[in-house]
Amino acid sequence: MMKLLRLFSSSRNQLSKRHSLSLDAFTQSTSFSTARQNFSAKGRIGDKVYAPFSIYKGKAALSLTPVLPTFTKLDSGSLVVDRRGSVMLKFMPAIGERKYDSEKRQLFALSVTEVGSLISLGPKDSCELFHDPSMQSSKSGEVRKSLSIKPHADGYFISLTVVNNLLKTRESFSVPVTTAEFAVIKTACSFALPHIMGWDKLTNEVPRGIEVHESKMVEPQLLDEWER
Amino acid sequence: MMKLLRLFSSSRNQLSKRHSLSLDAFTQSTSFSTARQNFSAKGRIGDKVYAPFSIYKGKAALSLTPVLPTFTKLDSGSLVVDRRGSVMLKFMPAIGERKYDSEKRQLFALSVTEVGSLISLGPKDSCELFHDPSMQSSKSGEVRKSLSIKPHADGYFISLTVVNNLLKTRESFSVPVTTAEFAVIKTACSFALPHIMGWDKLTNEVPRGIEVHESKMVEPQLLDEWER
Amino acid sequence: MMKLLRLFSSSRNQLSKRHSLSLDAFTQSTSFSTARQNFSAKGRIGDKVYAPFSIYKGKAALSLTPVLPTFTKLDSGSLVVDRRGSVMLKFMPAIGERKYDSEKRQLFALSVTEVGSLISLGPKDSCELFHDPSMQSSKSGEVRKSLSIKPHADGYFISLTVVNNLLKTRESFSVPVTTAEFAVIKTACSFALPHIMGWDKLTNEVPRGIEVHESKMVEPQLLDEWER
Amino acid sequence: MMKLLRLFSSSRNQLSKRHSLSLDAFTQSTSFSTARQNFSAKGRIGDKVYAPFSIYKGKAALSLTPVLPTFTKLDSGSLVVDRRGSVMLKFMPAIGERKYDSEKRQLFALSVTEVGSLISLGPKDSCELFHDPSMQSSKSGEVRKSLSIKPHADGYFISLTVVNNLLKTRESFSVPVTTAEFAVIKTACSFALPHIMGWDKLTNEVPRGIEVHESKMVEPQLLDEWER
Numbered sequence: 053m054m055k056l057l058r059l060f061s062s063s064r065n066q067l068s069k070r071h072s073l074s075l076d077a078f079t080q081s082t083s084f085s086t087a088r089q090n091f092s093a094k095g096r097i098g099d100k101v102y103a104p105f106s107i108y109k110g111k112a113a114l115s116l117t118p119v120l121p122t123f124t125k126l127d128s129g130s131l132v133v134d135r136r137g138s139v140m141l142k143f144m145p146a147i148g149e150r151k152y153d154s155e156k157r158q159l160f161a162l163s164v165t166e167v168g169s170l171i172s173l174g175p176k177d178s179c180e181l182f183h184d185p186s187m188q189s190s191k192s193g194e195v196r197k198s199l200s201i202k203p204h205a206d207g208y209f210i211s212l213t214v215v216n217n218l219l220k221t222r223e224s225f226s227v228p229v230t231t232a233e234f235a236v237i238k239t240a241c242s243f244a245l246p247h248i249m250g251w252d253k254l255t256n257e258v259p260r261g262i263e264v265h266e267s268k269m270v271e272p273q274l275l276d277e278w279e280r
Numbered sequence: 281m282m283k284l285l286r287l288f289s290s291s292r293n294q295l296s297k298r299h300s301l302s303l304d305a306f307t308q309s310t311s312f313s314t315a316r317q318n319f320s321a322k323g324r325i326g327d328k329v330y331a332p333f334s335i336y337k338g339k340a341a342l343s344l345t346p347v348l349p350t351f352t353k354l355d356s357g358s359l360v361v362d363r364r365g366s367v368m369l370k371f372m373p374a375i376g377e378r379k380y381d382s383e384k385r386q387l388f389a390l391s392v393t394e395v396g397s398l399i400s401l402g403p404k405d406s407c408e409l410f411h412d413p414s415m416q417s418s419k420s421g422e423v424r425k426s427l428s429i430k431p432h433a434d435g436y437f438i439s440l441t442v443v444n445n446l447l448k449t450r451e452s453f454s455v456p457v458t459t460a461e462f463a464v465i466k467t468a469c470s471f472a473l474p475h476i477m478g479w480d481k482l483t484n485e486v487p488r489g490i491e492v493h494e495s496k497m498v499e500p501q502l503l504d505e506w507e508r
Numbered sequence: 509m510m511k512l513l514r515l516f517s518s519s520r521n522q523l524s525k526r527h528s529l530s531l532d533a534f535t536q537s538t539s540f541s542t543a544r545q546n547f548s549a550k551g552r553i554g555d556k557v558y559a560p561f562s563i564y565k566g567k568a569a570l571s572l573t574p575v576l577p578t579f580t581k582l583d584s585g586s587l588v589v590d591r592r593g594s595v596m597l598k599f600m601p602a603i604g605e606r607k608y609d610s611e612k613r614q615l616f617a618l619s620v621t622e623v624g625s626l627i628s629l630g631p632k633d634s635c636e637l638f639h640d641p642s643m644q645s646s647k648s649g650e651v652r653k654s655l656s657i658k659p660h661a662d663g664y665f666i667s668l669t670v671v672n673n674l675l676k677t678r679e680s681f682s683v684p685v686t687t688a689e690f691a692v693i694k695t696a697c698s699f700a701l702p703h704i705m706g707w708d709k710l711t712n713e714v715p716r717g718i719e720v721h722e723s724k725m726v727e728p729q730l731l732d733e734w735e736r
Numbered sequence: 737m738m739k740l741l742r743l744f745s746s747s748r749n750q751l752s753k754r755h756s757l758s759l760d761a762f763t764q765s766t767s768f769s770t771a772r773q774n775f776s777a778k779g780r781i782g783d784k785v786y787a788p789f790s791i792y793k794g795k796a797a798l799s800l801t802p803v804l805p806t807f808t809k810l811d812s813g814s815l816v817v818d819r820r821g822s823v824m825l826k827f828m829p830a831i832g833e834r835k836y837d838s839e840k841r842q843l844f845a846l847s848v849t850e851v852g853s854l855i856s857l858g859p860k861d862s863c864e865l866f867h868d869p870s871m872q873s874s875k876s877g878e879v880r881k882s883l884s885i886k887p888h889a890d891g892y893f894i895s896l897t898v899v900n901n902l903l904k905t906r907e908s909f910s911v912p913v914t915t916a917e918f919a920v921i922k923t924a925c926s927f928a929l930p931h932i933m934g935w936d937k938l939t940n941e942v943p944r945g946i947e948v949h950e951s952k953m954v955e956p957q958l959l960d961e962w963e964r
Contacts (some may be wrong), residue, residue, distance in 0.1 A: 100586040103577070103706030105620070118707060121331070130328040164333070169460035171467065232625035236701065239627065243702040245464065246471040250331030251346060349787070358784040392789070397916035399923065473920065474927040478787030479802060556814040559805070559934030561848070574935060688853035692929065695855065699930040 104142070105240055107233055113144045113152040114210060114227040116237060118244040119161065136164050137248030139241055141199070143212050143225035158214050158223060160199050164249055167241050170201065178202040194218045207231045332370070333468055335461055341372045341380040342438060342455040344465060346472040347389065364392050365476025367469055369427070371440050371453035386442050386451060388427050392477055395469050398429065406430040422446045435459045560598070561696055563689055569600045569608040570666060570683040572693060574700040575617065592620050593704030595697055597655070599668050599681035614670050614679060616655050620705055623697050626657065634658040650674050663687045788826070789924055791917055797828045797836040798894055798911040800921060802928040803845065820848050821932025823925055825883070827896050827909035842898050842907060844883050848933055851925050854885065862886040878902045891915045 104115035121137040138161040144152040183197040196215045211226040246252050334343035349365040366389040372380040411425040424443045439454040562571035577593040594617040600608040639653040652671045667682040702708050788799035805821040822845040828836040867881040880899045895910040930936050
């Protein structure tokens with residue numbers, strides 16, 4: 053297999069533009085706080101980081117950003133996951149050569165299990181996911197979103213169709229993703245998965261110590277559900 | 281392969297209910313502290329985080345939560361792993377449409393090696409694990425737990441049988457897990473593994489420096505067990 | 509398959525020399541700050557860490573170092589990725605037995621997607637990447653770099669050719685990389701990928717808590733793009 | 737494939753004994769500091785953590801522990817890796833039923849590349865590694881260590897032979913490692929690899945901000961070795 057990658061140039065100014073645009077586009081949808089916040093003297097709650105992985109193709113652009121879970125605090129001070137995180141997909145239509153309109157964007161939030169579906173895709177596998185944002189409410193069926201991931205010669209087509217029966221609209225996006233770009237998506241989503249599940253909160257704290265005595269004998273280890 | 285995922289809706293209130301239930305169910309069994317604790321002004325020891333990965337199916341629900349290792353502190357201030365962590369599996373029987381009874385839950389704590397067994401399962405592999413919580417004690421054989429993971433068309437059946445010869449009871453749970461859900465389990469358990477082993481405590485600390493002098497020559501590196 | 513690894517010895521002094529040399533070589537190109545910095549009382553901005561992975565072969569040496577993304581801060585205090593990071597490859601020609609000339613080094617910065625291309629290479633795959641540092645400027649075409657990764661019996665050849673049409677120079681480097689060394693490259697680049705994308709900034713912060721009430725019922729979870 | 741795991745029981749007291757023994761055994765060879773240290777008010781330099789992954793079999797025991805790299809500090813405050821870390825293997829002979837003699841232990845430190853060799857082993861691959869701790873010194877050839885990893889029905893045999901031509905001794909250890917145990921070794925070593933390379937020191941620090949202006953146009957990104 054031979055892969056050829058092309059690079060595009062743009063001025064620093066254009067870069068800044070793009071990102072401020074991304075910011076504009078992501079503000080209502082996706083963001084995550086920076087770890088800096090945890091350690092900063094001020095610890096400003098407002099600090100956010102926007103680091104979407106964006107794929108720009110001829111007809112549309114696709115960007116991915118992890119969305120962290122939310123937690124509910126109990127009287128005990130303990131926390132339970134209130135809503136799991138997701139990996140937010142954002143599609144934008146092209147409106148010119150390498151120009152994309154973020155106001156016409158459509159979002160699709162991959163749940164933890166849907167991320168599992170994506171990262172378990174083999175080279176020949178395809179996958180289709182359906183969302184009805186109003187399922188089991190009176191608005192059920194008003195809007196239907198379907199995301200499909202289908203293999204092609206070098207990589208996958210990632211396509212989103214959004215049908216709004218109220219507005220009688222139907223929007224479609226299709227982004228060809230190379231094997232290399234899909235490897236980035238798989239690796240980044242595998243990295244993000246424990247975070248959007250809340251499993252990254254494993255602590256490094258060290259428990260209060262108990263003195264122990266020396267010995268020369270070695271014993272294997274005990275496992276017992278009941279002592280836990 | 282074509283995968284279809286279905287989503288269920290529920291009000292925020294029900295969500296909170298579920299989680300407080302989960303908390304109720306996990307309190308005696310599994311929890312891990314939040315990293316927040318390390319940095320918080322107060323550093324409340326009581327802070328816990330509950331982020332189980334839960335799979336809700338027709339006859340039973342299965343949830344997984346990592347359990348961190350415990351350490352013993354020596355006079356030197358050094359710490360040794362006292363008991364390795366695990367990934368705790370919790371099974372709950374269904375008692376109605378998408379309703380599960382956490383009081384009838386059964387637990388099975390996957391050891392480090394058993395997690396290795398799970399994450400090394402190929403698509404056609406199966407795996408059976410036996411626990412006798414009282415092995416090598418006078419109570420040996422009173423209770424026997426067996427967990428089996430068996431492949432099906434799209435994913436695996438994860439089943440637990442608990443036989444209590446004292447109470448003359450036999451409880452069985454079987455949860456069909458999709459390929460996508462199993463990919464989440466494998467990825468999350470692979471992430472958790474170094475943590476439950478205690479290997480996540482690799483430090484980022486920077487040693488006291490030694491001045492060095494410049495040069496234009498490059499030499500490969502030395503390896504020597506004896507200098508360590 | 510049988511793999512034999514040979515080790516080379518060198519004095520501590522030579523080691524220091526090599527690293528100060530590496531520092532010299534990397535200063536204009538690659539570095540990343542140490543996490544220590546975040547926690548240190550002084551928090552000196554100047555602190556950098558140089559930890560290249562270097563492969564020393566007969567005709568040339570290759571070393572890899574991750575380069576972190578840069579961020580732009582907005583009035584809101586939010587941050588957007590200004591430039592994504594990369595994995596910087598540095599080639600140096602041999603100028604004697606296990607001696608390499610860092611002044612004749614050539615650099616090739618693997619973008620996020622090019623890292624994806626590298627980590628998705630199968631044992632029989634090859635990959636070729638082209639860079640024109642001045643693309644779309646008046647200097648376009650003056651310098652052309654091409655990196656190729658081609659399989660051999662045990663591993664890959666990683667080769668760089670730099671053609672400078674202005675200086676009428678053509679430099680070539682080729683480093684045979686063993687399967688073991690390539691496994692290190694793949695694993696290290698997979699680890700680095702979320703960092704050079706800026707996705708490692710997922711926070712461990714805990715949100716302000718909301719009190720919840722107990723219940724015995726369990727409900728699956730809601731997913732909705734519109735509520736995000 | 738059907739895997740059966742057996743568990744051994746031991747009292748808490750025996751557990752403590754084992755670990756204090758491990759400590760005894762590891763003190764001269766392997767340790768890593770706890771992250772806690774970075775955040776603790778006192779930040780005691782002496783704090784160490786011992787979390788070996790130990791496999792206890794009939795004739796010998798094998799344990800693995802990551803060893804972090806050491807750094808050299810320059811006048812600039814920058815740090816360079818002085819010596820890369822390793823994964824230390826410790827073999828101990830059995831001296832009774834599930835009793836092992838740590839005083840007769842032998843060590844083998846897997847280098848970064850040798851860890852790459854281990855984690856790239858396929859189910860049918862074998863691998864042999866040779867160390868001469870005194871290579872290229874006057875003592876060269878006095879001691880020779882060879883580690884072999886060979887596949888068997890369910891997993892691998894990991895064997896170490898140490899020949900000391902001075903003392904005219906020859907010690908051999910062979911530990912059968914199940915597929916599940918090897919999966920733990922591979923996963924844990926893959927996790928440890930970036931740490932022993934020093935690549936875990938990627939920072940979460942946030943750079944000083946620059947104000948940017950809004951726009952509705954989106955541009956792809958620039959990559960340029962020369963600007964770095």
